[in-house]
Amino acid sequence: MSRARRSATKPPKPCCMISEVLEEAGIDRHRLKQIRRQVLEGVVLMCQWQLQRMEEPAQKRSPRKPRKVTVE
Numbered sequence: 001m002s003r004a005r006r007s008a009t010k011p012p013k014p015c016c017m018i019s020e021v022l023e024e025a026g027i028d029r030h031r032l033k034q035i036r037r038q039v040l041e042g043v044v045l046m047c048q049w050q051l052q053r054m055e056e057p058a059q060k061r062s063p064r065k066p067r068k069v070t071v072e
Helices: 003-009 014-025 029-055
Strands: none
Touching: none
């Protein structure tokens, strides 16, 4: 079924619209999978960092003084 015929009957599904936008932007499935993995890994790292901060003793942290954080 052509896109014109589909649009005449009912509006496109959001997932189809997203696929079309990504295709027009030149992002293929492989690149999208890489991006999704990087985003999820970033969320995991952020959660681990928050857990480490929660486990630190309260005396080490001062709420007004910024802390120097080393990035690996």
